[in-house]
Amino acid sequence: MELFEFELGPIGTNAFILHEESRQESLIIDAPPGAADLFQRWLEEKGSRPVALLLTHGHWDHMLDMNGVRSLGARVYAHPGDRGLLEAPEVMKDFALPGLHFEPGMVDDWLNDRGTLELLGTQIEYRPVPGHAPGSIMFILAEHGIAFPGDAIFAGGVGRFDLPGGDWSRLERSILEEIYTLPESTRLYPGHGPATTVGREKMSNPFVRAS
Numbered sequence: 001m002e003l004f005e006f007e008l009g010p011i012g013t014n015a016f017i018l019h020e021e022s023r024q025e026s027l028i029i030d031a032p033p034g035a036a037d038l039f040q041r042w043l044e045e046k047g048s049r050p051v052a053l054l055l056t057h058g059h060w061d062h063m064l065d066m067n068g069v070r071s072l073g074a075r076v077y078a079h080p081g082d083r084g085l086l087e088a089p090e091v092m093k094d095f096a097l098p099g100l101h102f103e104p105g106m107v108d109d110w111l112n113d114r115g116t117l118e119l120l121g122t123q124i125e126y127r128p129v130p131g132h133a134p135g136s137i138m139f140i141l142a143e144h145g146i147a148f149p150g151d152a153i154f155a156g157g158v159g160r161f162d163l164p165g166g167d168w169s170r171l172e173r174s175i176l177e178e179i180y181t182l183p184e185s186t187r188l189y190p191g192h193g194p195a196t197t198v199g200r201e202k203m204s205n206p207f208v209r210a211s
């Protein structure tokens with residue numbers, strides 16, 4: 001399994017492709033504006049089939065190209081807490097940049113609560129991490145020691161909780177109970193900025209300290 005990182009869209013949103021060479025399959029995490037065209041070329045070059053798009057949450061900078069990525073053949077997974085944002089993304093237009101195209105996103109599977117997906121021959125655990133958005137969800141590949149927390153936590157930071165549906169106490173609880181309980185060596189790949197580890201954030205994140 002190989003991980004490829006991309007920084008896309010007008011405010012530098014991270015998206016990821018996990019590629020499994022032995023199966024010639026990929027899964028994609030998040031769909032910022034511009035993702036579909038770029039990923040189509042990338043996947044064609046690799047000869048890789050996109051099987052899934054996992055959305056960490058419903059904010060415009062992570063989902064505006066979800067229909068484009070879906071049209072490449074990926075099945076789209078998201079949390080129902082952000083159903084309103086995903087199906088009517090224009091509600092966040094005031095928080096977005098001008099010139100972007102807003103259309104209702106199509107989700108194939110709603111991931112309720114917590115569970116496990118089997119994709120690319122590996123187990124992908126998902127758990128809700130609300131607080132930045134009501135439908136924030138983290139994807140964990142324990143076998144590979146990596147996790148994708150979306151905008152719940154950043155290297156040395158946390159996600160905004162002042163956007164509609166945001167809630168600081170929920171975010172703090174998500175970080176303490178769902179992220180800081182992962183093995184400390186787990187590498188976190190957030191929705192913006194560089195990767196970090198659970199251990200490093202527990203030690204030095206200025207917003208949420210491990211108790």
Ligand SMILES: [Zn+2]
Pocket residue numbers: 057059132133151
């Ligand atoms: Zn966000």
